[in-house]
Amino acid sequence: MPVRSLPRTTAVDGRHPLVVTTDPLLLDDLLRLAAAGSAEVSVAVDATAAAPGWATAPFVLLGADAAPQCVLADLSARTCVILVARGSDTEPPWEYAEALRAEQVAVLPTAEAWLVDRFADHASGNPTRGRVVAVLGGRGGAGASVLATALAVTARRRGLDTLLVDADPFGGGVDLVLGWERMRGLRWPDLVDARGRVNPPALVSALPGDGSLAALSFDRSELNGVPVEAMAAALDAGRRGRDLVVVDLPRRFDDPSLMALTAADRAYLVVPAELRACAAARRVAAVAAIHCPALAVVVRGPAPGGIDAEAIAQALDLPLAGILSPEPGLVRALDRGAPPGGTGRGPLAELCRLLLTDISPRSHRAMAR
Numbered sequence: 001m002p003v004r005s006l007p008r009t010t011a012v013d014g015r016h017p018l019v020v021t022t023d024p025l026l027l028d029d030l031l032r033l034a035a036a037g038s039a040e041v042s043v044a045v046d047a048t049a050a051a052p053g054w055a056t057a058p059f060v061l062l063g064a065d066a067a068p069q070c071v072l073a074d075l076s077a078r079t080c081v082i083l084v085a086r087g088s089d090t091e092p093p094w095e096y097a098e099a100l101r102a103e104q105v106a107v108l109p110t111a112e113a114w115l116v117d118r119f120a121d122h123a124s125g126n127p128t129r130g131r132v133v134a135v136l137g138g139r140g141g142a143g144a145s146v147l148a149t150a151l152a153v154t155a156r157r158r159g160l161d162t163l164l165v166d167a168d169p170f171g172g173g174v175d176l177v178l179g180w181e182r183m184r185g186l187r188w189p190d191l192v193d194a195r196g197r198v199n200p201p202a203l204v205s206a207l208p209g210d211g212s213l214a215a216l217s218f219d220r221s222e223l224n225g226v227p228v229e230a231m232a233a234a235l236d237a238g239r240r241g242r243d244l245v246v247v248d249l250p251r252r253f254d255d256p257s258l259m260a261l262t263a264a265d266r267a268y269l270v271v272p273a274e275l276r277a278c279a280a281a282r283r284v285a286a287v288a289a290i291h292c293p294a295l296a297v298v299v300r301g302p303a304p305g306g307i308d309a310e311a312i313a314q315a316l317d318l319p320l321a322g323i324l325s326p327e328p329g330l331v332r333a334l335d336r337g338a339p340p341g342g343t344g345r346g347p348l349a350e351l352c353r354l355l356l357t358d359i360s361p362r363s364h365r366a367m368a369r
Helices: 024-036 047-054 067-072 094-099 112-123 144-157 174-178 200-206 228-241 255-263 275-291 309-316 330-335 347-356
Strands: 018-020 042-044 060-063 081-086 104-108 131-137 162-166 213-216 244-248 266-272 295-300 320-324
Touching: 018 024, 018 047, 024 060, 024 081, 024 112, 042 047, 047 067, 060 067, 067 094, 081 112, 094 255, 104 112, 104 228, 131 144, 131 228, 131 255, 131 275, 144 162, 144 174, 144 213, 144 244, 144 266, 144 347, 162 174, 162 228, 174 213, 200 228, 228 244, 228 255, 255 275, 266 275, 266 309, 275 295, 275 309, 295 309, 309 320, 320 347
Parallel strands: 018 042, 018 060, 060 081, 081 104, 131 244, 131 266, 162 213, 162 244, 266 295, 295 320
Antiparallel strands: none
């Protein structure tokens, strides 16, 4: 049966991927790709028709033509939205991707193979498994990179397959925090042309790694950032091939870091227990909370002025996720190349274990090990 004779509207079934578009040519393309992936789909022609299945569909393929009305209808309370645009469009609709917390922008025809794989994964019962957590500092030197790295190290110790993603081009590189700067493997400069889906096992095996932990880091080159498409591809590979993706974010957001923050299931803002740090963090929190509503604060001691952690959380209007007490010897250990949290002992490792209980579905079982 020719694709054009297929019905343009179907009953929305929460078991199937949902296609939302008013563009008949785009619908033809998406139905063709779904058939190539052996997947059944539901079709909706507008936001009203899409609403019943929006939150229950395994994922939503939203045409750029229908994105504005879905934003107006406030259909944004989910993370598995793929915004689909054509290569002939002047510019992919990044503003709608941000508003809908889309996990990917797929531009056709470049992303056709990626979409077929996504449909095939659904049809074979191999859904996305990983959770994404972002860590950022309320001010410079807050310790976000150390916490992000320790969280990834602790997740590995707890049996979680983990990817640590460095999203801060001016942070020096998380491979340095891990003590892996001499370890062979790909860094961001090797992947800046990545688009669409990256094969998860291939990516992980090509990165610096130790056991079930791999890291995608900037190096000490002059690379000042990565394309949004490369960040999206890395996050997608992490979601599909890892239990947990930890992203180390900069305080000054660029498009790739905003896309990572939007994709995050949880985000933690690290704030030293100081008045000026709290004031600086308010500006960061105001932006971050727009892109990731699941934002919480981690207060880092000591508190020279006696500021209470709960007071800082209240001042930022954020929930308090945890308190990081001073850890003697941490700086010396980092200078020796020892990864933070590597021993599994001390306040940092204890905080990371606490945070893990709220991040990964597998962590509750892993914590019992």
